[in-house]
């Protein structure tokens with residue numbers, strides 16, 4: 001099986017704090033991989049390192065064999081990594097549909113002049129973008145909300161819209177940062193189905209951070225557990241969740 | 254989706270319609286002899302301010318950056334276009350063609366300045382950007398004050414010091430004389446030309462907003478980090494908005510310059526930039542049609558109220574406050590959305 005993501009010896013410090021220290025992971029094509037750990041363990045920081053928001057102090061990140069360490073966020077996205085955010089970051093003053101169309105920006109093209117003077121390419125490309133965006137919205141049951149402002153979506157749907165927008169960039173690897181946060185058990189169960197569907201339908205690899213153990217044990221094939229920036233344990237989900245160290249450090253009593 | 258498209262289209266058509274209707278109304282008043290000479294003299298400046306406000310709204314409302322140097326770009330457009338016109342006024346005698354070229358040149362130079370200034374300053378954010386753009390606006394104005402350019406039988410002469418160090422023959426003619434500016438520009442501007450420029454400006458700005466690049470500009474405004482995460486080059490789109498905006502301000506400057514016998518740089522100080530910002534804020538940040546209306550009302554009002562002498566500024570202030578409440582108070586916005594939604598849509602809704 002081919003590795004989509006290969007991370008070795010990844011580390012970053014903020015002041016004296018080793019937020020991430022000697023992190024490594026290999027994720028195979030098509031895998032659903034979980035990253036768990038207590039608050040402040042460094043999970044989101046790893047996402048920020050993988051997507052170029054932070055530059056690592058040390059370590060190597062390879063995407064599909066290609067070294068992407070230290071590259072800029074936009075280049076890493078173009079190389080095939082898309083993400084969602086723990087604190088939702090939507091384009092709140094434009095429509096739900098337009099949020100996804102922004103995600104499609106680099107896949108459909110016409111010049112600024114074509115856009116302003118409505119030259120022939122404009123109508124055709126916009127229609128293709130509309131179709132593609134609606135298709136994505138449908139996956140998340142957002143197609144009926146396409147015209148409203150993103151900020152007017154209820155919380156749970158905002159999280160889904162973030163996933164749809166990320167998928168619009170046609171990633172190889174999708175990073176989901178606590179996708180079920182703030183959702184009720186019904187919504188979480190539904191989200192699990194959607195995540196599975198997304199993996200099959202788009203043929204992508206997913207790395208997700210989650211606190212909801214039901215979701216993690218339900219869909220992740222393998223896990224890494226992080227504690228104080230270091231890997232505490234890694235392996236098959238069922239094994240990891242029964243590891244005494246993990247139970248002690250994270251799952252608690 | 255088609256409903257959304259239709260709504261955008263209708264909204265744009267209403268904006269163009271308002272401008273055209275206002276133009277026809279003014280023409281009717283004028284031919285009926287009902288327009289005071291004061292008002293008639295205000296028509297071209299009115300168009301100038303509308304174009305300025307709409308173009309500034311592209312940066313402030315759509316791109317989300319506070320720029321206080323808009324008058325600087327207007328200044329570049331005014332001087333380069335007036336200089337051009339003075340060079341060619343004996344060769345190109347068709348005033349319409351000459352003015353058209355002058356506007357293009359003013360817009361191009363202002364756009365280039367926008368690009369060159371934008372590259373360093375757009376790295377700054379918020380208040381810092383505001384202060385630096387303010388400074389650049391003043392710098393441009395002061396640089397324009399320095400130029401002495403003239404022409405005699407030997408060709409062109411230039412100095413940055415004074416008229417006498419140019420070494421020009423006494424029979425030579427000054428084109429730009431430092432703080433005294435440019436005199437003798439033919440009065441090529443007209444109300445009709447102004448209205449056409451407004452329509453072109455609206456066409457460019459409204460269509461840019463409703464295109465792939467416009468969406469990217471607004472996405473960056475709404476959330477820069479998320480925009481980068483989907484592969485948008487933040488600097489590129491900020492520069493795009495800033496450059497287009499500067500170019501349109503340059504076109505407004507060209508219109509302004511060709512309406513005056515004497516063009517002086519001192520007119521393009523921060524007061525003009527701030528006044529333009531007032532139009533944008535009171536018309537509704539991001540609301541293009543609002544900018545048009547605010548610029549017209551707030552430019553025309555002081556003149557219309559002249560007869561009321563003492564009460565003039567009082568009424569002007571009240572109008573400012575009323576506009577502010579109309580566009581910004583949450584309760585009023587709610588009421589508007591419910592009852593007048595079709596007619597007054599704020600920019601936010603407009604760009605849905």
Ligand SMILES: Nc1ncnc2c1ncn2[C@@H]1O[C@H](COP(=O)(O)OP(=O)(O)OP(=O)(O)O)[C@@H](O)[C@H]1O
Pocket residue numbers: 014017019037038039040041042043044045046086
């Ligand atoms: N830019 C930064 N500057 C300084 N410290 C930071 C920065 N980013 C993260 N940290 C610190 O790094 C540590 C790890 O933070 P991180 O957000 O990665 O945790 P997390 O595992 O995602 O936690 P949570 O489950 O609460 O989201 C925290 O102590 C945090 O304060």
Ligand SMILES: [Mg+2]
Pocket residue numbers: 043044045086
């Ligand atoms: Mg986190």
